[in-house]
Amino acid sequence: MEIPYAVKPRPDTGLYNAKIGIWLFLASEVMLFGALFCSYILLRVNAPEGTWPHHWLNIWMGMTNTIVLIFSSVTVVLGWASLKMGEFGRYKVCQGITLLCALVFLSIKSFEYHDKFIHYQVNLKDGRVFDGHLQKAESTPDKFVFKGRYIDKPEELYNPPLERAEEPPVTIAKSDIKVDPVTKQPMMENYGPWHNTYLAIYFTLTGLHALHVIAGCIVIFAIWGPLARVWEQDPERYINRVEVSGLFWHFVDLVWIFLFPVLYLL
Amino acid sequence: MSDHLFTTQTLQVDEHTIEEMRHHIRRYLIVGVALAIGTGLTVWASLINFGSYEINIAVALAIASGKGFLVAGFFMHLISEKKMIYAVLSFTAFFFAGLMFLTVWSMAHNNIIQIR
Numbered sequence A: 001m002e003i004p005y006a007v008k009p010r011p012d013t014g015l016y017n018a019k020i021g022i023w024l025f026l027a028s029e030v031m032l033f034g035a036l037f038c039s040y041i042l043l044r045v046n047a048p049e050g051t052w053p054h055h056w057l058n059i060w061m062g063m064t065n066t067i068v069l070i071f072s073s074v075t076v077v078l079g080w081a082s083l084k085m086g087e088f089g090r091y092k093v094c095q096g097i098t099l100l101c102a103l104v105f106l107s108i109k110s111f112e113y114h115d116k117f118i119h120y121q122v123n124l125k126d127g128r129v130f131d132g133h134l135q136k137a138e139s140t141p142d143k144f145v146f147k148g149r150y151i152d153k154p155e156e157l158y159n160p161p162l163e164r165a166e167e168p169p170v171t172i173a174k175s176d177i178k179v180d181p182v183t184k185q186p187m188m189e190n191y192g193p194w195h196n197t198y199l200a201i202y203f204t205l206t207g208l209h210a211l212h213v214i215a216g217c218i219v220i221f222a223i224w225g226p227l228a229r230v231w232e233q234d235p236e237r238y239i240n241r242v243e244v245s246g247l248f249w250h251f252v253d254l255v256w257i258f259l260f261p262v263l264y265l266l
Numbered sequence B: 001m002s003d004h005l006f007t008t009q010t011l012q013v014d015e016h017t018i019e020e021m022r023h024h025i026r027r028y029l030i031v032g033v034a035l036a037i038g039t040g041l042t043v044w045a046s047l048i049n050f051g052s053y054e055i056n057i058a059v060a061l062a063i064a065s066g067k068g069f070l071v072a073g074f075f076m077h078l079i080s081e082k083k084m085i086y087a088v089l090s091f092t093a094f095f096f097a098g099l100m101f102l103t104v105w106s107m108a109h110n111n112i113i114q115i116r
Helices: A017-046 A059-084 A088-117 A154-158 A197-224 A235-265 B015-046 B053-075 B083-109
Strands: A119-123 A129-134 A143-151 A169-173 A188-190
Touching (some): A017 A197, A017 A235, A059 A088, A059 A235, A059 B015, A059 B053, A088 A119, A088 A235, A119 A143, A197 A235, A235 B053
Antiparallel strands (some): A119 A129, A119 A188, A129 A143, A143 A169
């Protein structure tokens, strides 16, 4: 039995099933990200004075990723418009570029995550705090080599200058690191989501967003590659699929447009 | 329905559709450039001291909202969408506004409205 309005729009609403479906889904997504944005606001305003970090993320990487996502949104609509004009070859090129942009976005994000996981705050026995990136290749189990700086005042930790000179390598012996009285482990923690509430909400928001990018990538790739034969059999159905996947992709772009200033700039 | 049940069809593309799509494409490219400029503007504004941190936040969110409008309005075609979609989104807007109101209200209630 043919499912009604799977391709042709329903006369009273003017919409085919998948279109109303994706908008209902996106409505639920707005509430999901909305709840996380509210969590961000509450965590930020509740943070003790001077402890909310600024400039912990690389603005230029965030900006590059924003431009990459915007560019991919343009190629998605250009791909859809190409199909509407019957130009399948141009659509393939446009969506191919979209997929490439998604990979670039995820690569930059992975690089940023890696940078946080090798970034450590080290509490020393003499009371000083060291903040820097672990040089794994040069470190041994008893000696750690970092590129970073000693922190004199807390504001240097939470609000570092935007531009910093190349930091020389510093060797710290394991025996010089303060030991946590409860865990009996050296007090040396990387900038993972467990480090503080800022990084917790940063990893939650960007991680969830990255999952959406991956999901969008899989759907766009499936329509672009294995399901491309549908274009020959039922072009209208194919255009609808491209439109629906495109709506999801634009939503992913929309979320990032708000994440970028909130996490990287403010 | 599985794909193998499709009957082969052809897409009817007339001159009017092609002309309309070309117009759309020009618009998409302009919106894309505007979004890129908006991104640069957001970064530039964040590096300027407007006198109070709250103003910096308001400016950044205003630019982001403008960019959001361009994406939703033109790329997602919300400026010329069907009434049914507007109905769905009006419910979303209502509950989203409620969520934000409760958040701000809870902060005001606890006297922690100062942004750090």
